[in-house]
Amino acid sequence: MSRMTHDEFQAEMSRRAFLRAGVAFGALGFAAPSLLVSGARAAAAPDGEVLTGSHWGAFRAKVEGGRWVSVTPWEKDPAPSHQLPGVMDSVYSPTRIKYPMVRRAYLEKGPGADPDSRGAGDFVRVSWDQALDLVAKELQRVEKTYGPAATFAGSYGWKSPGRLHNCQSLLRRMMNLKGSFVNASGDYSTAAAQIILPHVLGTLEVYEQQTVWPVVVDNTQLMVFWGADPVLTNQIGWVVADHGGYEGMKALKAKGTKVICIDPVKTDTAEFFGAEWIAPRPQTDVALMLGIAHTLVDEKLVDEKFLKTYTTGYDKFLPYLMGETDKTPKTAEWAAGVSDVPADTIKDLARRFAKNRTMIAAGWSLQRQQYGEQRHWMLVTLASMLGQIGLPGGGFGFSYHYANGGTPSADAPVLTGITDGGKAKEGAAWLTESGAASIPVARVVEMILNPGKEFDFNGVKAKYPSVKMAYWVGGNPFVHHQDRNRQVEAWKKLDTFIVQDFQWTPTARFADIVLPATSSYERNDIESVGDYGGSAIIAMKKVVDPVFESRNDYDIFAAIAERFGKGKEFTEGKSEMDWIKSFYDAALTQAKAKKIAMPEFDAFWNGTGVVEFPVTSGKSFVRYAKFREDPLLEPLGTPSGKIEIYSKNIEKMGYDDCGPYPRWYEPAERLGGPTTKYKLHIATSHPKSRLHSQLCGTKLRETYAIAGHEPCWINPKDAAERGIADGDVVRVFNDRGQILAGAKLTDAMRPGVIRVNEGGWYDPQEPGKAGTLCKYGDVNTLSMDVPTSRLGQGNCGHSVVGEVEKYKGPAVTVDVFTAPKAVT
Amino acid sequence: MSDHSKTADAVASADAVAALDWLSVLFARPPGADAVASHRRGPVADLMTRLGGDADLAWGIARMRAALDGDEDDGAAAAKLERAYGLTFEGIGGPRTAPPYESAYRGAGPRRLFQAPTAEMEALLDEQGFTVAADIGLPADHLAVELALAAWLASAGGPASAAMTRRLADWVPDFAADCAAIDRDGFWAGAAAALAALAVREARLDTARQDDRT
Structure with a gap:
């Protein structure tokens, strides 16, 4: 050439x-x-199909001439997600980050320059070498100048699956080699629950196997989905989704089992089952549970034997329930006043729960609210009073809606992955103990705004570090964090913000240095199929070559580590395929010991690219069955070994927002609240055609956007009172911010509640300006950035009230420069 | 051949090839200070003056010149154009992006890159013995690449050149409309408008020539 x-x-x-x-x-x-x-030109890879995997499931990618041209779900996926075409769309999106780029003011004047211009989109293309030198130099400058606790690398988000290209582990691996950093613990999904439940049940609970669907189908007489919408949310998995939950739900429906959905939204799950819909005021779930519990006591439906044998502290909870401690008996009538669910309905629920083998499947939305810890604690208390925990098809479950919990587990080896060099915690891949300091992940803005401020967290006191720099990979905090305007102001305090991603997310637009990463489909990796089922190990083979100048996360961090003289320590001298083979071989060793059939690596990788495992004992798993059978030999991991309705450990903490037993706390704002200014609750539900914010930038958006905006679901009665018609552009607002949305009139919304799904990409009319209008409809512009409590410090993404009006401002679509019609 | 087409053809032949080559360079990467200088008072300014005399191209060229007419020095003007380039073309603007790729306008799905036009352009480049320079990092259906090939073909004339012109005329007007809706400063919208006008006019003339022959 x-x-x-x-x-x-x-x-x-x-x-x-x-x-x-x-x-x-x-x-x-x-x-x-x-x-x-x-x-x-260089020869392209041969035409054909490549089996690979994603959060949305496994699929075959058809490749022609080196281009990915179509997607076909894996033939063994029982319920493929309609979002799969969006995955291909994201890879070939015009919003791909194509080259390394640096914010102009930062490049010309250095760290901290003109922070107000962050988000304005003024970037300069630079070479990879220039970008990596800048990153390495700044990491070293910040560490040398301010110490190891000045760089936040607790990067969080729904990164891509894959055991090698786990960008968050790779980031921390590089940071650990460099020196240290500020880490984050917990997550945005379950922060409150994963702190409170170990006190109550001795486990994280939210990421653990449920009583499996076949057992539920055979034994459950009454299935209750409380703040859970598994038909919608089980489309995705943290690893490669297996969609086993859909088989369970189909079987339950076919059997005709009675289903109740308790939710302010008539969910897809309610529609699927033809369920009975009970729509309380949002955030009043604890009151509703207390009303049911009071009825159980009042009508002598409590399983006293279970409480005595398997729990502690009921005797200290009961006086509160009956109003002996605060002169407010938590009767059904009292609960009706708070929740707006009729007292007769509440009593009826108590009777039906007690009479039937009842499984209460609660979602995590319940605990992403102010005082969120109380919801799951009270639900466990309620289930304890019903006495069905550990029985086939009875009790509670906190993961039927997530990653297809309840799918029977296969007899499979554990697939390991690359480590970050810190000490991993059991239960969730992103919980590690590395770092010079650590904060609860949802307090990142609080940390930036208040260096040195003392905070409580699960019985420990600590101070927020003074962070000057943040490095984000595999996440989109300018969508998933609450109170966008507060966040924008906080970000101005940073000297440097680095984002490594494959798309120009709203977060990338607020960065100083932007590094283009490959998507999962431009590199090789390996992953499990099914978070709970673990039915297979799949080769995530590269579908197409990297587009533009994107590089693999592994290679980017190796190059940065190399600049610290730690390149060999980072890679351990291994190539991409060396790592993948090592993970597989570790699983193979386990399999051989357990006499599980598995081919050698080469046969696996060069053959079908998938190895499946049998399901045997996993088909009959009943959560807490062993504990129920013998609580002395199979105790829980709590101090008492029992379910703790009263926690002495929490009592010792002395928190005013999380006492030693579950109780009702009035949130700062709620629908019908005593001091609440606004008349509408804003439900910030999960979207049907995105994974949080992932795929918002794809053609899928065209299937749901209204007038180009994120939809705002509204009951026709509420709409009529405001003169809003279906399809109108509306302004949704409160004291924290304002967004545009497209009105969708529907009876699926409880009156008084509107719905704008989380995950819409933040699109400020005037980037960096406080209170500016979000033109697309990022609902976290409206949510409040307060912790669930001093115990869990989780986010309160569902504690949102506001108002909506027909938008009468100037059109936001720029069309004044339209050219004269071209000559034809 | 009609008198009208003769006149128009004469106008195009003087600078059409140069225009295609210039716009190819422009859309490949935003101009630096030296390039802005050339646009303001150098060889490109001369070319723009000639092109601006063409009634079909005048509006677009005028918008480009207006965007260059500020008081800022060449470096500041280049920075402004680079910012607008990023927001208009590179995806930094999110959904309001005018992707300079044929696939985005003629692909299987709207706004999806690397579709059939990429393969078609690779084949056309192959026919001419070309491939996209590896360090450019652009797919073959990027506007800059298409314009480079169009310039090459136009300098030789013939059916391949006419086909390439029709190809551009098929999608560049939609692209130009997007640019007009996004690029507030007007330089890129003007460049796209001028290109669209040129491509559509040349395609129409070619059709007229074919009709005359038949």
């Missing part, structure tokens, strides 16, 4: 033009790149 310079190219054209028309044109007067070279 011979390279023709632009001048030579132009000279050749000039010669041709002169020969044709006698016209010779001169040089452009400046250096210009030569776009074309003579010779043939």
Whole structure:
């Protein structure tokens, strides 16, 4: 292949033009790149299909001429997600980050320059070497100048699956080699529950196997989905989704089991089952549970034997329930006043729960609210009073809605992955103990705004570090964090913000240095299928070559580590395929010991690319069955070994927002609240056609956007009172911010509650300006950035009230520069 | 061949090839200070003056010149154009992006890159013995690449050149409309408008020539 310079190219054209028309044109007067070279292009990978995996499930990618042209769900997926085409769309999105880029002011003036211009989109393209040098130099400067607790690398979010290209582990692996950093604990999904439940049950609970669906189908007489919408949310998995939950739900429906959905929204799950819909005021679930519990006591439906044998502290909870401690008996009538569910309905629920083998499947939305810890604690208390915990098809479950919990577990080996060099915690991949300091993950803005401020967290006191720099991978905090305007102001305090991603997310737009990463489909990796089922190990083979100048996270961090002289320590001398083989071989060793059939790596990788495992004992798993059978030999991990309705450990903490037993706390704002200013609750539910904010930038958006905006579901009665028609552009607002949305009138909304799904990409009309209008509809512009309590410090993404009106402002679509119609 | 097409053809032949080459360079990467200088008072300014005399191209060229007419120095003007380039073309603006790729306008799905036009352009480049320079990092259906090939073909004339012009005329007007809706400063919207006008006019003339022959 011979390279023709632009001048030579132009000279050749000039010669041709002169020969044709006698016209010779001169040089452009400046250096210009030569776009074309003579010779043939490199051969593309052969045409064919590649089996790979994603959060949305496994699929076959058809490749032609080196391009990915279509998606077909894996034939063994029982319920493929309609979102799969969006995955391909994201890879080929115009919003791919194509080259390393640096914010202009930062590049010209250095760290901390002109922070107000963050988010304005003024970036300069730089070379990879320049970008990596900048990153390495700044990491070293911040550590040398301010110490190890000045760089936040507790990066959080729904990164891509894959055991090697786990960008968050890789980031922390590099940071651990560099020195240290500020880490984060917990997550945005279950922060309150994963702190309170170990006190109550001795386990995280939220990420553990449920009583499996076949047992539920056979034994459950009454299935209750409380703040859970598994038909919608089980589309996705943290690893490669297996969609086993859909088989269970289909079987339950086919059997005709009675289903109740307790939710302010008539969910997809309610529609699927033709369920009975009970719609309380949002955030009043604890009151509703207390009303049911009071009825159980009042009507002598409590399982006293269970409480005595398997729990502690009921005797201290009971006086509160009956109003002996605060002169407010938590009767059904009292609960009706708070929740707006009729007292007769509450009593009826208590009777039906007690009479039937009842499984209460609660979602995590319940605990992403102020005082969120109380919901799960009270639900466990209620289930304890019913006495069905540990019985087939009875009790409670906190993960039927997540990653297909309840799918029977296969007899499979554990697939390991690359480590971050810190000490991993059991239960969730992102919980580690590395770092110079650690904060509860949802307090990141609080940390930036209040360096040195003391905070409580699960019985420990600590101070927020003074962070000057943040490095984010595999997440989108400018969508998933609460109170966007507060966050924008906080970010101005950072010297440097680095984002490594494959798309221009709202977060990337607020960065100083942006590094283009490959998507999962431009690299090789390996992953399990099914978070709970673990039915297979799948080769996530590269589908297409990296597009533009994107590089693998592994290679990016290795290059940064190399600049610290730690490149070899980072890679351990292993290539991408070396790592993948090592993970597989570790699983193979386990499999051989357990006599589980597994091929050697080469046969796996070069063969079908998937190895499946049998399901045997997993088909009959009943959560807490062993504990119920023998609480002395199979105690829980609590101090008492029993379910703790009263926690002495929490009592010792002395928190005013989380006492030693579950109780009703009036949130700062709620629908019908005594001091609440606004008349509408804003439900910030999960979207049906996104994974949080992932795929918002794809063609899927066209299937749900209204007038180009995120939908705002509203009951026709509420809409009529405000003069809003279906399809109108509306402004949703409160004291924290304002967004535009598209009105969708529907009876699926309880009156008084509107719904704007979380995950819509933040699109500020004036980036960096406090209170500016979000033109697309990022509902976290409206949510409040307060902790669930001093115990859990989780986020309160569902504690939102506000108002909605028909939008009467200037059109936000720019069309004033429309060119005259082209000559035709 | 009609008198009208003769006149228009004469206008195009003088600078059409140069225009395609210039716009290819422009859309490949935003201009630096030296390039802005050329646009303001150098060889490109001269070319723009000539092109601006073409009634079909005048509006677009005028918008470009208006965007260059500020008081800022060449470096500041280049920075402004680079910011607008990023927001308009690179995806930094999110949904309000005018992707300079044929696939985004003619692909299987709206706004999806690397579709059939990429393969078609790779084949056309192959026919001419070219491939996209690896360090450019652009797919073959990026506007800059298409314009580079169009310039090459136009300098030789013939059916391949006419086909390339029709190809551009098929999607560049939609692209230009997007640019007009996004690019507030107007330089890129003007460049796209001028290109769209040129491509559509040339395609129409070619059709007229074919009709005359038949």
